[in-house]
Amino acid sequence: MKSCVYCKIRYEKGSGVTFHKFPSDYTLKLWLKNMKVVNWTPTMYNYLCSKHFTDDCFITHQSRTTLKKCSVPTIFLETNSSLFQTEMSKDADQPTGYQSQKDIEMSLDKNSLLVPVQVEHIEINPEEMLPCEALAVPSTSYNTSYCSTPTKSRSLSEIWSSVKLDHRYENTPKSSKTKLERVKRALKMSQARIKVLSQNVKRMKITVSALKSVITDLKKRKLVCDDCIYMLNQYDDFKPQLFKRMTKNVKRAKYAPELRSFAITLHFYSPKAYAYVRNKFNLALPHPRVIRSWYSSVDANPGFSVESFNALGLKSELAKQKGEKLICALIIDEMSLKKSCTRSRDGVTRGHVDLGIDSESNDLPECKDALVFMVVPLNSNWKLPIAYFFINSLTSETKSALIKQALIRLHDVSVEICSLTLDGPPEHFSAVAKLGAELKIGTAAKPYFCHPINKEQKVYIIFDPCHMLKNIRNCLGDLKVLKDERNDLIKWVYVENLAKLQETEGLRLGNKLKNLHVNYKKMIMKVYLAAQTLSSSVADAIEFCDTILNIPEFSGSAATVRFIRAVDRIFDFLNVRNPWGRGFKSPLRINNENRWRTKVLDEIEYLSEIKLMDNTLAVKSRRKAGFLGFYNAVISVMNIFDTYVKSGRPELKYLLTYKMSQDHLELFFCAIRSRGGWCPNPTAAQFVNAYKQLLIHHEINTSTGNVQGNNISILTASSAKRAKINKFNVDDFTNAENMRTTKKYRLDDNDPSSLQTELNEFLHIFWAIPDSNINETAKQCIGYIAGFVIRSIRKKIKCDECLMACETVPQDAMSNRRNGVALIIQKQRGGLTVPSVSVVNICFMVESLFRQALKNNYNKPPIERIFSALLTAKVIRNLLTKTNELFPELKDHLRDSYVSDNFHSHLNILLKEIITKYIDIRLYAETKKYSLFITGEKVRHFLTRQIIWARQ
Numbered sequence: 016m017k018s019c020v021y022c023k024i025r026y027e028k029g030s031g032v033t034f035h036k037f038p039s040d041y042t043l044k045l046w047l048k049n050m051k052v053v054n055w056t057p058t059m060y061n062y063l064c065s066k067h068f069t070d071d072c073f074i075t076h077q078s079r080t081t082l083k084k085c086s087v088p089t090i091f092l093e094t095n096s097s098l099f100q101t102e103m104s105k106d107a108d109q110p111t112g113y114q115s116q117k118d119i120e121m122s123l124d125k126n127s128l129l130v131p132v133q134v135e136h137i138e139i140n141p142e143e144m145l146p147c148e149a150l151a152v153p154s155t156s157y158n159t160s161y162c163s164t165p166t167k168s169r170s171l172s173e174i175w176s177s178v179k180l181d182h183r184y185e186n187t188p189k190s191s192k193t194k195l196e197r198v199k200r201a202l203k204m205s206q207a208r209i210k211v212l213s214q215n216v217k218r219m220k221i222t223v224s225a226l227k228s229v230i231t232d233l234k235k236r237k238l239v240c241d242d243c244i245y246m247l248n249q250y251d252d253f254k255p256q257l258f259k260r261m262t263k264n265v266k267r268a269k270y271a272p273e274l275r276s277f278a279i280t281l282h283f284y285s286p287k288a289y290a291y292v293r294n295k296f297n298l299a300l301p302h303p304r305v306i307r308s309w310y311s312s313v314d315a316n317p318g319f320s321v322e323s324f325n326a327l328g329l330k331s332e333l334a335k336q337k338g339e340k341l342i343c344a345l346i347i348d349e350m351s352l353k354k355s356c357t358r359s360r361d362g363v364t365r366g367h368v369d370l371g372i373d374s375e376s377n378d379l380p381e382c383k384d385a386l387v388f389m390v391v392p393l394n395s396n397w398k399l400p401i402a403y404f405f406i407n408s409l410t411s412e413t414k415s416a417l418i419k420q421a422l423i424r425l426h427d428v429s430v431e432i433c434s435l436t437l438d439g440p441p442e443h444f445s446a447v448a449k450l451g452a453e454l455k456i457g458t459a460a461k462p463y464f465c466h467p468i469n470k471e472q473k474v475y476i477i478f479d480p481c482h483m484l485k486n487i488r489n490c491l492g493d494l495k496v497l498k499d500e501r502n503d504l505i506k507w508v509y510v511e512n513l514a515k516l517q518e519t520e521g522l523r524l525g526n527k528l529k530n531l532h533v534n535y536k537k538m539i540m541k542v543y544l545a546a547q548t549l550s551s552s553v554a555d556a557i558e559f560c561d562t563i564l565n566i567p568e569f570s571g572s573a574a575t576v577r578f579i580r581a582v583d584r585i586f587d588f589l590n591v592r593n594p595w596g597r598g599f600k601s602p603l604r605i606n607n608e609n610r611w612r613t614k615v616l617d618e619i620e621y622l623s624e625i626k627l628m629d630n631t632l633a634v635k636s637r638r639k640a641g642f643l644g645f646y647n648a649v650i651s652v653m654n655i656f657d658t659y660v661k662s663g664r665p666e667l668k669y670l671l672t673y674k675m676s677q678d679h680l681e682l683f684f685c686a687i688r689s690r691g692g693w694c695p696n697p698t699a700a701q702f703v704n705a706y707k708q709l710l711i712h713h714e715i716n717t718s719t720g721n722v723q724g725n726n727i728s729i730l731t732a733s734s735a736k737r738a739k740i741n742k743f744n745v746d747d748f749t750n751a752e753n754m755r756t757t758k759k760y761r762l763d764d765n766d767p768s769s770l771q772t773e774l775n776e777f778l779h780i781f782w783a784i785p786d787s788n789i790n791e792t793a794k795q796c797i798g799y800i801a802g803f804v805i806r807s808i809r810k811k812i813k814c815d816e817c818l819m820a821c822e823t824v825p826q827d828a829m830s831n832r833r834n835g836v837a838l839i840i841q842k843q844r845g846g847l848t849v850p851s852v853s854v855v856n857i858c859f860m861v862e863s864l865f866r867q868a869l870k871n872n873y874n875k876p877p878i879e880r881i882f883s884a885l886l887t888a889k890v891i892r893n894l895l896t897k898t899n900e901l902f903p904e905l906k907d908h909l910r911d912s913y914v915s916d917n918f919h920s921h922l923n924i925l926l927k928e929i930i931t932k933y934i935d936i937r938l939y940a941e942t943k944k945y946s947l948f949i950t951g952e953k954v955r956h957f958l959t960r961q962i963i964w965a966r967q
Contacts, residue, residue, distance in 0.1 A: 348437070802850045
């Protein structure tokens with residue numbers, strides 16, 4: 016605690032007295048002179064209080080008070096002066112050969128192993144006081160200067176206190192030796208203990224470091240996939256539990272839930288990775304046999320899973336505590352199984368029909384499918400399978416009875432089911448009809464049935480939009496022609512003509528349509544083929560070819576365009592998954608209801624009036640599944656919106672229709688297939704084992720549904736960074752490679768047969784296309800690509816003026832067509848970039864030269880890495896000779912930004928980025944096109960499906 020060295024006042028909070036250190040400059044002599052102190056030097060721990068200074072010596076701040084720079088204390092009382100002088104004299108009289116009591120205590124504190132010897136205090140009477148000379152001590156104990164200086168006589172008590180602190184006396188040498196040995200043993204034990212503790216700290220630091228990097232280490236060793244890395248990153252609570260088991264070396268205690276969840280997740284994805292982590296962390300994780308015992312404790316036999324309903328009950332109770340309801344969608348679907356009978360260790364034979372009833376009859380047929388029930392909440396983000404059944408062919412009565420039983424069991428655990436999602440087989444239409452629903456058109460439509468327990472609750476029927484989309488695509492593709500309400504023809508031939516046109520040009524009009532989409536029957540189950548065929552981008556391309564390009568093969572395509580757009584909008588409406596979506600993909604809210612309800616109702620009314628060529632309504636024909644399913648699904652979604660979002664006490668803020676899609680079950684089936692080596696149709700025993708693991712770890716998900724699993728690379732890779740080659744710098748390549756590629760593609764300026772002729776012609780005509788093969792369709796495709804090029808290089812171009820010169824504002828239709836941006840205007844909905852005339856013309860030129868290079872290489876895409884660099888450098892060299900025609904709006908800016916090295920000028924950088932990006936896009940497309948060509952007709956997927964349908 017601070018105290019004044021002169022008047023001994025101690026620091027007290029709120030007293031107003033401040034304490035100040037002694038200065039270190041010339042003013043220190045003035046301070047000591049006023050204090051009347053001689054032969055004393057203050058330390059950094061000495062202070063002088065504010066009572067010794069006048070008021071004009073201080074500077075008062077907001078939070079503290081400081082002295083002025085040259086302030087000198089002037090107020091000193093005589094009483095305090097005598098007290099200070101006495102204290103200083105005591106310090107001065109202390110012989111240097113002795114240690115003070117404070118020094119002794121400090122030395123004892125530094126060496127705690129020394130045991131101080133207690134000496135009894137001796138009371139001495141004042142009469143017994145002797146002069147200092149009577150108790151003389153050998154001169155070797157004192158400094159010479161001290162002995163030669165006359166000292167003040169001290170009392171006997173003062174001398175005795177100095178002696179007893181400076182010496183340790185024992186009765187006998189043996190006791191001193193015993194205490195010395197005791198101290199040595201204590202010191203040795205302490206040193207050993209310190210060594211052990213330091214080793215423990217070192218091991219713990221290594222363990223903590225390993226715990227932090229365990230997931231990164233697994234990824235580096237290629238022991239787990241990316242999906243597993245994502246899941247393991249969600250577990251942060253397992254590290255303290257693992258650390259606790261390692262430090263205490265616990266072997267038979269129960270595993271914490273966090274550690275158990277981490278172990279199950281890691282072992283689920285990769286047993287090898289689990290073994291690696293377990294060995295690395297001193298076997299603190301459970302043995303794989305323990306994990307298998309956890310699996311065996313779960314009842315995963317066919318039927319309704321008790322564990323699932325127990326989990327749902329807990330989630331329902333948690334929702335009630337928050338004042339909410341657990342609103343879920345019930346989804347059912349079937350998965351193909353391989354015909355096989357397997358006998359397990361517990362004596363159960365898998366492979367026959369099993370509906371969860373204990374029956375061991377030999378008359379049961381072999382199962383072909385697994386019927387799975389799953390619930391997905393509308394107001395949460397999880398999904399859970401609740402039942403599965405091994406079936407061969409299930410009647411509509413049995414299926415409706417199973418649905419009722421599921422609804423009753425879910426009602427018992429306070430789960431409210433708002434919808435039932437299924438696909439489009441005829442038996443499903445019959446099953447929902449037996450439940451009480453009436454799937455019709457118009458006011459007679461009743462796409463719901465009453466809950467078997469709560470008759471006031473309605474369960475709405477929703478047919479999976481993906482299956483309905485495939486049914487409509489198959490209807491148009493098989494029948495070729497349909498009619499709308501005006502008897503205008505909807506023709507499949509327009510889709511075929513668009514695919515042929517894009518195949519001929521080698522470029523696409525802003526869509527993904529290929530011959531694979533037209534010849535869909537060999538991959539009829541692929542949802543993405545149907546979604547990309549009946550999409551708004553295909554409708555825009557057909558309309559563009561008809562109205563802008565005036566191609567005769569697309570005349571009269573207005574009805575087809577209208578039909579494709581209607582199907583695409585309804586599919587988007589029934590597949591909303593993004594809370595921040597826009598247009599028909601936006602979530603259903605009260606504030607945007609006026610933007611989607613009327614339009615969607617108009618679209619389904621239009622689809623309900625589609626007719627076949629014999630004037631039969633499609634919704635009443637044998638092809639009714641897709642049209643009738645879309646109609647009733649839209650009505651059901653709107654009723655769910657009115658019930659749970661638009662009601663007086665809404666349960667939901669918005670509605671995402673993707674929550675009621677069968678895609679969740681498709682993802683679950685994909686996870687089951689992954690457990691058996693991606694076998695598309697596992698056996699019944701494999702299904703049970705996978706279902707058991709997924710039931711425990713039901714949060715497993717995959718990248719997307721309706722697709723096969725991701726391929727995982729098992730190749731090892733070095734962690735060192737590889738030196739990158741700048742593919743746009745010719746100097747990074749060897750001269751031999753440079754000359755060989757230049758000669759092969761005729762890129763030499765001195766070669767009369769090179770591309771220089773085309774370049775000169777191009778530059779002479781000024782933005783004319785030298786290659787006659789680039790027609791109007793290709794020009795619009797090139798303009799569309801040019802817009803994407805500008806959008807891609809925005810982050811690389813730092814100059815705002817150069818970026819502004821790369822974009823333009825749309826003009827009239829004729830100017831847009833002439834400038835190659837008419838397709839962009841046709842597809843513009845706010846997210847496309849309209850390139851300037853200079854950018855489009857640069858891309859025209861690069862496309863012409865690129866096609867000529869392909870022709871010289873027999874229509875094979877160049878594989879030389881130097882090709883892009885040579886073609887880019889050649890185009891830039893020739894374009895720089897016509898800088899007046901390049902970006903005329905940048906004349907002044909380019910002149911100001913020009914530097915001595917022309918390679919680093921703004922114009923050169925801008926040209927390089929545009930040309931190289933365009934070449935990259937074209938090389939990628941041509942390589943993919945050539946890959947499809949050399950692969951030939953795909954039959955593997957088609958034959959695989961045939962094997963699955965044959966149950967083999």
